[in-house]
Amino acid sequence: MTASPIGIGLLGYGTVGSAVDRLLQARQEDVTRVVGAPVEVRRALVRDASAPRDSNPRAGLLTSDFAEIRDDPSITVVAEVMGGIEPTRSWMLELFAAGKSVVTANKQLLARHGAELFAAAEEHGVQLRFEASVCAAIPVVKVLRESMIASEVNAVLGIVNGTTNFMLTAMAKGADYATVLAEAQALGYAEADPTEDVTGGDAAAKVAILASIAFHTRVTIDDVPHEGIDTLDSIDVAFAGDLGYSVKLIGQARRVEQGVVVGVAPTLVPRAHPLSAVDGSFNAVMLRGDAIREVTLVGPGAGGDETASAVIGDLMGVLGTSNSGFLRADGFFRSLPIVPADDVESALYLRLDVRDQPGVLATIASILADDQVSIDSVVQRASDGRAQLVIVTHPAREGAARHAIQRIADLDVCEGTPVVLRVLSAG
Amino acid sequence: MTASPIGIGLLGYGTVGSAVDRLLQARQEDVTRVVGAPVEVRRALVRDASAPRDSNPRAGLLTSDFAEIRDDPSITVVAEVMGGIEPTRSWMLELFAAGKSVVTANKQLLARHGAELFAAAEEHGVQLRFEASVCAAIPVVKVLRESMIASEVNAVLGIVNGTTNFMLTAMAKGADYATVLAEAQALGYAEADPTEDVTGGDAAAKVAILASIAFHTRVTIDDVPHEGIDTLDSIDVAFAGDLGYSVKLIGQARRVEQGVVVGVAPTLVPRAHPLSAVDGSFNAVMLRGDAIREVTLVGPGAGGDETASAVIGDLMGVLGTSNSGFLRADGFFRSLPIVPADDVESALYLRLDVRDQPGVLATIASILADDQVSIDSVVQRASDGRAQLVIVTHPAREGAARHAIQRIADLDVCEGTPVVLRVLSAG
Structure with a gap:
């Protein structure tokens, strides 16, 4: 409990960044016990350090110079809560190179440049954690x-x-x-x-x-x-x-x-x-x-405090595993092909605007059967000589089902484009 | 990836213990990547090491001598999946004293002797993790x-x-x-x-x-x-x-x-x-x-593999944080009083067997009102001159509500003991 404080840097001091700072202070006792040392936000990067803020940051906290965080040896881990693709991506790479782990809430950056970022983190022996990038406080x-x-x-x-x-x-x-x-x-x-x-x-x-x-x-x-x-x-x-x-x-x-x-x-x-x-x-x-x-x-x-809570969980996780090989290796070591939905089975919901006349359902059902698509349920609502025909299919190869649906759409009795939605199975 | 293997000990090799061993082998590649080194079960304690087993353990794995696990310097963490209070508790204390962290699935032991065990783990600078003790694979x-x-x-x-x-x-x-x-x-x-x-x-x-x-x-x-x-x-x-x-x-x-x-x-x-x-x-x-x-x-x-999955998550967690102060401190540093339910507010469900005559509900409602208990809904089912009267109250101090219910039970028109259940609020 007498260990010296661990320094944290923030990129961004908006809703989430200021909440990270506030919650870390409010929960200081618990954080110290969990980590084994006190933790404090030492520097936070903002565009304009002198602009007035509701969050009322303490003197000396804010900086508009990224280098002051990157080059501060007392900062071991940085939370990126500024968003955007650039300069965020470049700065993250610089932080890894400077031996700092990064926690991010930035889903767009990860979903676009994750490969490069995780490889760089592994190369420099640091961690990239990202709980807050998906569903805020839900720890998925x-x-x-x-x-x-x-x-x-x-x-x-x-x-x-x-x-x-x-x-x-x-x-x-x-x-x-x-x-x-x-x-x-x-x-x-x-x-x-x-x-x-x-x-x-x-x-x-x-x-x-x-x-x-x-x-x-x-x-x-x-x-x-x-x-x-x-x-x-x-x-x-x-x-x-x-x-x-x-x-x-x-x-x-x-x-x-x-x-x-x-x-x-x-x-x-x-x-x-x-x-x-x-x-x-x-x-x-x-x-x-x-x-x-x-x-x-x-x-x-979503939510500021919810996202901040996830960021803090990750910061603690990085500090807790700082002297092991835990979660260091780039986890994406497989290269699995992306399979089109057409190649796998789905049940589909299908709504057709059809002429309300005998034999229409029989025709449609037989086209579906041609492509090995069987029907789970049918509902029909008629008015003025036309009908909304709703069909839920059993699971079938989606490409085959969509082929059948195209043939149905081409029928004279069909008007407009069929509406097609997927259906989850109950299990 | 070329680090030397980390040794694990098991206390127990039944459904859960053998599943831990099997799953660790089956997922060797992932485990190695996450931990940064291969992990293997080195010894498993059983009552009779020579008894035939469906799990077909490899030669040399089983032992019936606890000291072979406690004193093995290549074993850094032990999973306790044998259950029971003694000798489990004593062995756990010996493992802590030997510098080994412990992962346990034993809820009864923790719920009875948690204080002593967590204090001992902190004293020896090791961890006690217990995911599997509550709700198996749900990582609560x-x-x-x-x-x-x-x-x-x-x-x-x-x-x-x-x-x-x-x-x-x-x-x-x-x-x-x-x-x-x-x-x-x-x-x-x-x-x-x-x-x-x-x-x-x-x-x-x-x-x-x-x-x-x-x-x-x-x-x-x-x-x-x-x-x-x-x-x-x-x-x-x-x-x-x-x-x-x-x-x-x-x-x-x-x-x-x-x-x-x-x-x-x-x-x-x-x-x-x-x-x-x-x-x-x-x-x-x-x-x-x-x-x-x-x-x-x-x-x-519940479930063998589900519980084993939680045990493995904890084993990895211990290994990942083995060189930090993370989760080392005894987390139970407060001494909060246990407050009786009577002292806080609950909504209650109440079923009474009453004489089916005019004025009964009025009498009951006024007794509840005397104790500041208001009624959310009432249902009554009558037959043969008697009625099942079901009342759901709004939240009220439970002690007061139970006082009122006792007075109601004492009424001449009431037969038997009222059934009282709690009601969760929707929010």
Whole structure:
């Protein structure tokens, strides 16, 4: 307990950075006991060290000169909470070269440049930790990297974007997309420019990171096909509800024989599935593996203090393992191929606008059967000589199912483009 | 990667011990990368080293002489998976004195002798880890000790016994206690002697451990009042269902102003509560705190491979932090008083067998009002001149509510003893 204080540097002193500083001070006693020495934030990098701030930092804490952190020998680990790709990436590489471990909350940087950054950390014998980059205070990264070592994890799936989950929860109650988006923006869940959230881009970055650590292979955001909820029609949320499903924006990474399947898409989740009941802005990640069977983590996926809590957990983790080889090796030692979703089995939800006449369903069913797609359930709502025909299929090879759907779309009795959504199996 | 192998000892080579050995070998590549050196089980203690075993251990692995593990300088950490109180406790103390860290799955030992064991580990500068002692592969101990350092955790509540959750799930579908118990035994979920599970004793040991680490204070199993499901009537499960609740065996530890409230009891959980949907043999633990808000972990709470996976996570954790002060200090540095449930607020479910006559409800309601207990909902089922009167109260000081209930029980119109169960709030 009489060990000399350990110095921490911060890149960024906004909502998360100042919360890291505040929480570390507030929990000084616990932190000292866990680490075995006091821990203090010594320097924090900001654009303008003299600008007034609500967080009221103590004198001498802020600097606008990155070198003052990089070259400070009393700082052993740095938390990067400034975001962005550059200069963040370059500075992180400089910190590794200076022998400092880094903790980051920056999912976009990791999902794009993870390979280079992890290799550089290994080269310099330091750690790169990133709990806060995925689902804030939900400790999914630590659990995957440290608790599941003995379990061959074969699937990671979940709700990894709180904004869209908040919106989908409201849409399930009958609200339409535009109204719900405005509400999410008014409540601060959605940004003024919500593109990153509603198109699935934010979720895709998290899936890239989760897939990488679950399967020890490099997956970048460009590998992750993603659809968002911006093209989702509330009529499909209503039909799904009638059929016993919630619609959730599901991010998935599955280990299959040929490699890894990844993706983000609005997906029908059976009511009995644990992810179905995760409502509002909460996130949830389900890990499936041999020895662990199925472990699900649920909690807030965003927030300043929540993110700061994850950053501090990582800082403590780095300090705790500072004299061992633990988590030093670049964990992404496999090069598994990315397998297109078309090559694996999925159940699909299909909504068609068809002429309401005898024989239409028979024709459609026989086209599906031609491609070995069998039907789980059918609902039809007719009005004015036309019908909304909703079909949920049993799991089938997705490419074959989409081939059949294209043939169905080409039928004279079909109007417009069929709506196709994936369906999670209940198990 | 060329570091020399790290030796591990096992106390016990049954289902869990042999699974630790098997999984460590199967995942050798990953383990080596994470730890920075190969890891191997060098010795395993058993009662009879020459007895035939399904796990088919390699020659020279088994020993029936504890000293061969304690005195082996190549063994740095030992996993205790033999169970029992003695000689386990004494051997653990000897291992600490020999400079070896210990990983244990032994909840009864920790819940009874934790204070002594953690103090001894600190004295000798070694670690005692115990993930497998609570909910098998659900990493709640690691999350509480390592991820929530910056968050003042103020409540831990959950379903920490899979046997009773399996039974309650079946009872919710209408089965009675005896039938369900027989089914649980046939399926291997319940022991031939199910006392420990059905009386809440197993859950109480886990609550003692969780409360200790969440609040940094010593809580033993003797501090944890527990009721089980052995006295639960399926009529109350049915009434609860009608009122929109599941009945779950809930273990709770709450930080209140005066200290810590702990307990295990069958509890009504609102359908909208995340714990309500956790069915079958799964466990779930919800952690509430300031910075993290609410994080819930769900998964299998038992099983050989699941438990072995948790043991291996801890072994890796010890090896990773072997040259730092991390998690060395005895974490239980507070001495918080145990506060009786009577002194804090709870909502209660109350079932009374009353004479079906005018004015009975008015009398009962006024007695409750005398003790400042207000009523949330009332259901009454009448037959043959008597009625089952079910009342759910708003949260009130439990002592006051129980005082009122005693007065109600003493009424002439009341027959038998009122059934009283706690009710979780939805939030």
